[in-house]
Amino acid sequence: MTAPRFQFSISATDGKARTGTIAMRRGEIRTPAFMPVGTAATVKAMKPETVRATGADILLGNTYHLMLRPGAERVARLGGLHRFMNWDRPILTDSGGYQVMSLSDLRKITEEGVTFASHIDGSRHLLTPERSMEIQRLLGSDIVMAFDECPRADAPLEVIADSMRMSMRWAARSRAGFDSGEEHAERSALFGIQQGALDESLRRESAEALQEIGFDGYAIGGLAVGEGQEAMFATLDFAPDMLPADRPRYLMGVGKPDDLVGAVERGVDMFDCVLPSRSGRNGQAFTWNGPVNIRNARHAEDPAPLDERCPCDACTKYSRAYLHHLVKAGEILGAMLLTEHNLTFYQQLMAGMRGAIAQGRFAVFAADFRRDYIKK
Numbered sequence: 468m469t470a471p472r473f474q475f476s477i478s479a480t481d482g483k484a485r486t487g488t489i490a491m492r493r494g495e496i497r498t499p500a501f502m503p504v505g506t507a508a509t510v511k512a513m514k515p516e517t518v519r520a521t522g523a524d525i526l527l528g529n530t531y532h533l534m535l536r537p538g539a540e541r542v543a544r545l546g547g548l549h550r551f552m553n554w555d556r557p558i559l560t561d562s563g564g565y566q567v568m569s570l571s572d573l574r575k576i577t578e579e580g581v582t583f584a585s586h587i588d589g590s591r592h593l594l595t596p597e598r599s600m601e602i603q604r605l606l607g608s609d610i611v612m613a614f615d616e617c618p619r620a621d622a623p624l625e626v627i628a629d630s631m632r633m634s635m636r637w638a639a640r641s642r643a644g645f646d647s648g649e650e651h652a653e654r655s656a657l658f659g660i661q662q663g664a665l666d667e668s669l670r671r672e673s674a675e676a677l678q679e680i681g682f683d684g685y686a687i688g689g690l691a692v693g694e695g696q697e698a699m700f701a702t703l704d705f706a707p708d709m710l711p712a713d714r715p716r717y718l719m720g721v722g723k724p725d726d727l728v729g730a731v732e733r734g735v736d737m738f739d740c741v742l743p744s745r746s747g748r749n750g751q752a753f754t755w756n757g758p759v760n761i762r763n764a765r766h767a768e769d770p771a772p773l774d775e776r777c778p779c780d781a782c783t784k785y786s787r788a789y790l791h792h793l794v795k796a797g798e799i800l801g802a803m804l805l806t807e808h809n810l811t812f813y814q815q816l817m818a819g820m821r822g823a824i825a826q827g828r829f830a831v832f833a834a835d836f837r838r839d840y841i842k843k
Contacts, residue, residue, distance in 0.1 A: 500738070576616065635677070721739075777815065
């Protein structure tokens with residue numbers, strides 16, 4: 468039997484929380500799902516097989532970075548992103564829009580797209596919805612993201628409204644550009660991105676525009692950009708409900724472990740964030756008893772494991788004292804072990820939420836998590 472191009476099924480709900488499966492030709496994605504970020508065709512400090520061993524079903528690749536280096540056409544000539552980075556499971560690629568806005572000081576936004584200067588060598592590029600679709604096709608992405616603009620949440624409301632409406636026009640062009648790559652469209656999926664910052668009426672307008680175009684899944688963009696958890700959760704109290712219940716809902720760029728629990732509680736199915744890998748490289752570990760800064764002197768002679776509930780190598784084979792030594796000495800192994808731990812913890816958290824939803828005890832799971840993780 469041929470694997471489906473894209474099929475989302477919900478197996479259980481508990482309140483607004485949902486658990487299910489996305490079936491694609493390169494494998495199944497269990498939801499709620501966390502996607503480790505492989506910005507430049509690698510999850511930093513990790514081998515692909517180690518990432519898979521943490522429980523990850525899907526990775527995220529970055530259109531902006533890959534188009535600049537090594538180049539989408541080169542990746543295509545070398546057999547596509549999966550072969551290039553030795554990852555045979557699904558890959559979601561972002562559209563490049565957020566990085567263009569956040570990383571390039573020299574950019575000009577027009578209805579056509581965004582002209583910007585590379586942060587690597589200053590070379591000039593034009594990224595349009597059509598070019599974004601072409602790059603993601605060349606990479607061989609399984610889940611393609613529509614091209615959009617992501618303004619700051621604290622921008623004036625009229626700026627946010629104008630940006631959202633342009634993003635919706637770009638979404639329609641992304642849909643047309645994706646569909647024109649017929650062979651890729653037959654085996655991949657396209658997600659639209661809801662914008663509107665913190666404003667409920669703009670979010671509703673965006674959701675309606677996206678559904679009129681039609682997408683395989685729907686992302687919630689424009690959050691986790693400095694507005695704070697309280698404002699993010701207030702927006703998630705209404706934003707996911709505006710999107711189709713029978714399609715995956717993906718909250719982009721989120722986040723801390725307690726962010727994930729709160730978002731699943733509000734009906735979100737998919738997440739990505741650089742936090743577990745970046746924090747691992749900087750000596751911060753996430754545990755069931757809250758974050759740990761392994762650089763702190765109190766760990767220098769601690770023979771205990773980092774987290775007794777974690778099955779990763781960092782926790783089962785090494786002490787806090789040794790991890791402290793590695794990080795203080797600047798040894799690469801420290802970044803490797805703490806990244807592996809953090810990604811394992813995130814996948815354990817997702818598995819715990821999936822199981823709790825299936826058993827109808829998500830509220831108990833969330834309360835127990837917050838009691839132990841968030842210490843007042």
